Amino acid sequence: MQATGNASRSRRSFVATGIAAGSAALAGCVSESDGRSETGSDSYTVSMAPMGDVEFDAVPESAFVTFPQYADMAVALGHGDAVETLFAPDMSGSTMNAFYDRLEGVSFEWEGLQNPLDGGLSEEQLYAVDSDVHFLDPSYVVKTDDDWTASDVSEIAETIGPWLGNFHSGVHSDPAPAYADSYEYYTLWELFEKVAAVFQEQGRYEALAELYDETRDHIESNLPPESDRPTVARVTLGDGVFYAYHLNTPGFWQAETRPLGARDALADMEWSGDWGEISYETMLDADPDVILHLWGITPQYAIENVRRRMESDPAGSELTAVRNDRVVASGMRYQGPIMNLFQLEMTAKQLYPERFGAWPGYDSGESYPEIPADERLFDRQRLARIITDGV
Structure with missing residues (x-):
């Protein structure tokens, strides 16, 4: 897969707001007008716990992905090529394609993707990949890795690209204390609707x-x-x-x-x-x-x-x-x-x-x-x- 880099950009086109610990829980549906905000003709906002409001100036071209549900969502929305990383790619990618083999014209090029959790998630890794959006729950990061704090998460959102993920909806487990007040639980298809809004693919989402x-x-x-x-x-x-x-x-x-x-x-x-x-x-x-x-x-x-x-x-x-x-x-x-x-x-x-x-x-x-x-x-x-x- 050819990864889409951002090194040539003069400024970051993706702005995250409300991600800091203690921010208001704005976990409702996507903003009106198909997720577009009223502050700019091309910008739009996706609201999801525990991040809050996440504003995008353009559709992400590259995505930092951990767990394969987000890679499967990207493929479903026609944006599989945006995926730059994947948890256990030999297992996840080959399993995804085992299903896709029954769908004409659908496949996922997983070979060569790095496992972002192999050896632990690091800030250096995130800067090196330089993705437009990180499909990973900040609460998961802070709860499972003592080297990370909510402040570190906010810094990545501000300097590289926003986070958008909700791990604890898997079994309704407890989030990290820093995000407890802003946490909400979603079904699989509610999470998929949020990701569809990120890629501005509401039509595909509705059909699926x-x-x-x-x-x-x-x-x-x-x-x-x-x-x-x-x-x-x-x-x-x-x-x-x-x-x-x-x-x-x-x-x-x-x-x-x-x-x-x-x-x-x-x-x-x-x-x-x-x-x-x-x-x-x-x-x-x-x-x-x-x-x-x-x-x-x-x-x-x-x-x-x-x-x-x-x-x-x-x-x-x-x-x-x-x-x-x-x-x-x-x-x-x-x-x-x-x-x-x-x-x-x-x-x-x-x-x-x-x-x-x-x-x-x-x-x-x-x-x-x-x-x-x-x-x-x-x-x-x-x-x-x-x-x-x-x-």
């Missing part, structure tokens, strides 16, 4: 949101009665332990499971962090009908190996999901709108094959499996046309 609403409505209207739904555990297998996540709790990490309303086998379990750790014995006590193996669609986990590891454990071999071959490759929690549509379809088929058609399975490292046209839950051509043509 309409397709999503139709897909979700179709799925929800065809769900079986709750009593007939399977019990499900959403986990990732570690070294003798399961990293566990809930299905139906608030947050965009659950964007592909919550609409499906399955019975969460781990619903009564609580954990203090973003995820929990449970043993094989605890999993056997819960004994779900289906195990959704998070990250199973990525090259980091081959679902065949995951199944073999469970089968080799005395407790794991007794799990109903293992015995009935219902340990399936699930998606990524860092999903943008394109990934969300595919992951909704995938999970609906994995949980309710009698309602939505059988899931054909997934081979590690391959593209998203081909689904017969009459069994697809959304129109591939329509999605690709919105992304490539904007209609």
Whole structure:
């Protein structure tokens, strides 16, 4: 990918306001007139917590991206070439393209992108990349790295380009104290609307949101009665332990499971962090009908190996999901709108094959499996046309 630099600019075209700790929480919708402010014919303001009002004088040409939901959003809006960095690019980029392979004319050039979190985020790195906008939550930066303060964040916004991100909406976790008073939580599609406003692609957003609403409505209207739904555990297998996540709790990490309303086998379990750790014995006590193996669609986990590891454990071999071959490759929690549509379809088929058609399975490292046209839950051509043509 050819990165777009800004070294030749005589001045910075992007102005961030309201990002300092204690600033007012202006986390509503985009300003009127499609996000354009009334102070200039070409300028516009995007309001999002915890940043507040972020003013742009022009559409960003380059974007500092960490988690892949923002890269997926950029691709969906026709601005994938703006992405200059990406968390775990070998995993994130290849997984994104595993979905995009089913969309004519859609792809993402991730090779050569640096991982901005490899070795820790530094101010020097941000100055070197010199992006027009940073799709990263300031609260995440300050909370996870002791070397950063809210003042450091403000300095980057003023000298390089604004921040725009909201990490803690993933599971509605607590923000850093410096941003606690200005924090708001958003759904995946609310976050996507904010990013669409940054790129001034409200038309694409509306078309994609309409397709999503139709897909979700179709799925929800065809769900079986709750009593007939399977019990499900959403986990990732570690070294003798399961990293566990809930299905139906608030947050965009659950964007592909919550609409499906399955019975969460781990619903009564609580954990203090973003995820929990449970043993094989605890999993056997819960004994779900289906195990959704998070990250199973990525090259980091081959679902065949995951199944073999469970089968080799005395407790794991007794799990109903293992015995009935219902340990399936699930998606990524860092999903943008394109990934969300595919992951909704995938999970609906994995949980309710009698309602939505059988899931054909997934081979590690391959593209998203081909689904017969009459069994697809959304129109591939329509999605690709919105992304490539904007209609």
